[in-house]
Amino acid sequence: MKSISVKAFAKINVGLRITGRRPDGYHTLETVFAPVDWYDVLTFSPADSITMSCSNRELACDESNLCVRAARALADFAGLSHGVRIELEKNIPFGAGLGGGSSDAAATLAALNRFWAVHAPLGELHRLATSLGADVPYFLESKGLAYATGIGEELEDLNLSLPFWVVTLFPGEQISTVWAYKNFHPRFERDVPDLRHALRALCEQKDTSVCSLLENDFETAVFEHFPAVGAIKDELLDAGSLYASLSGSGSAVFGLFHSEDDARRAVGRFESRCRCALTPPSFTMS
Numbered sequence: 260m261k262s263i264s265v266k267a268f269a270k271i272n273v274g275l276r277i278t279g280r281r282p283d284g285y286h287t288l289e290t291v292f293a294p295v296d297w298y299d300v301l302t303f304s305p306a307d308s309i310t311m312s313c314s315n316r317e318l319a320c321d322e323s324n325l326c327v328r329a330a331r332a333l334a335d336f337a338g339l340s341h342g343v344r345i346e347l348e349k350n351i352p353f354g355a356g357l358g359g360g361s362s363d364a365a366a367t368l369a370a371l372n373r374f375w376a377v378h379a380p381l382g383e384l385h386r387l388a389t390s391l392g393a394d395v396p397y398f399l400e401s402k403g404l405a406y407a408t409g410i411g412e413e414l415e416d417l418n419l420s421l422p423f424w425v426v427t428l429f430p431g432e433q434i435s436t437v438w439a440y441k442n443f444h445p446r447f448e449r450d451v452p453d454l455r456h457a458l459r460a461l462c463e464q465k466d467t468s469v470c471s472l473l474e475n476d477f478e479t480a481v482f483e484h485f486p487a488v489g490a491i492k493d494e495l496l497d498a499g500s501l502y503a504s505l506s507g508s509g510s511a512v513f514g515l516f517h518s519e520d521d522a523r524r525a526v527g528r529f530e531s532r533c534r535c536a537l538t539p540p541s542f543t544m545s
């Protein structure tokens with residue numbers, strides 16, 4: 260069998276409201292995931308056992324890696340003892356709130372489902388994905404903007420796309436998701452229209468007045484503990500972005516821009532200090 264290579268894209272959260280805490284400790288939330296043009300490349304080749312290598316030596320390639328965990332979860336589900344060699348070209352920063360690990364896990368599930376001819380039904384893949392991480396189903400099931408509730412695994416395709424240039428910056432701080440969920444300032448009770456309304460107005464009418472509804476509930480705690488991250492957001496606004504926000508639990512920050520020139524100028528301003536990605540309007544994962 261031949262090798263196959265696939266891209267695993269990063270996401271940003273356009274608005275993120277934490278709405279409650281479940282008895283198992285997980286938090287319920289309301290968010291909109293959007294894809295950005297920053298991706299890892301995974302290559303799968305035949306092998307006798309499940310093995311993995313990665314272009315970034317900082318990332319463990321053992322049983323803790325989400326690619327290996329996804330491969331094992333699928334093999335266990337299918338009752339197979341097949342092997343695979345996974346090579347990960349890691350480009351997406353981790354501990355960034357960009358979902359890179361979750362995207363790698365989803366790409367592994369989808370690719371091995373074909374590579375090993377498991378043909379697991381979608382419902383089963385969704386269950387496996389959720390067991391690997393709350394963000395994993397998004398990468399498995401969507402290519403564009405998706406509205407997420409539950410713990411992030413209940414998804415609705417919005418059939419919308421962002422009509423803006425997106426500049427995504429990684430300030431270099433690695434922030435653990437567990438830390439962020441322990442330290443955010445809860446605001447569970449809120450009487451606001453749901454994020455779908457805001458996204459529809461923003462995408463269909465370019466109505467930027469709705470941006471005030473797009474808070475990210477991690478920002479206060481993250482900016483208190485990592486002031487440099489808050490400063491990057493302020494600088495993005497200063498550079499002309501119509502809206503800027505932390506993505507997920509950080510530390511990545513993104514800004515939306517009307518014009519390509521302004522977005523490229525912003526990249527030029529930050530690229531010597533931060534890893535950056537520029538995403539064109541109406542971007543989808545493909």
Ligand SMILES: C[C@@](CO)(OP(=O)(O)O)[C@H](O)COP(=O)(O)OP(=O)(O)OC[C@H]1O[C@@H](n2ccc(N)nc2=O)[C@H](O)[C@@H]1O
Binds near residue numbers: 355361391507
């Ligand atoms: C915050 C978000 C926003 O999209 O993304 P990131 O910033 O990590 O990219 C997600 O909720 C992260 O999802 P994901 O990274 O898949 O989380 P998981 O691996 O399932 O969970 C890691 C830990 O985060 C906490 N957790 C995660 C999701 C959730 N809805 N409630 C939680 O409380 C739990 O303590 C859990 O043990």
Ligand SMILES: Nc1ncnc2c1ncn2[C@@H]1O[C@H](COP(=O)(O)OP(=O)(O)O)[C@@H](O)[C@H]1O
Binds near residue numbers: 324363364434
């Ligand atoms: N394939 C992978 N890519 C990235 N991180 C991984 C991977 N496998 C396991 N991890 C672990 O998951 C953590 C969170 O990674 P990631 O999902 O990229 O960030 P975030 O949750 O901030 O979006 C990393 O710090 C790392 O310890």
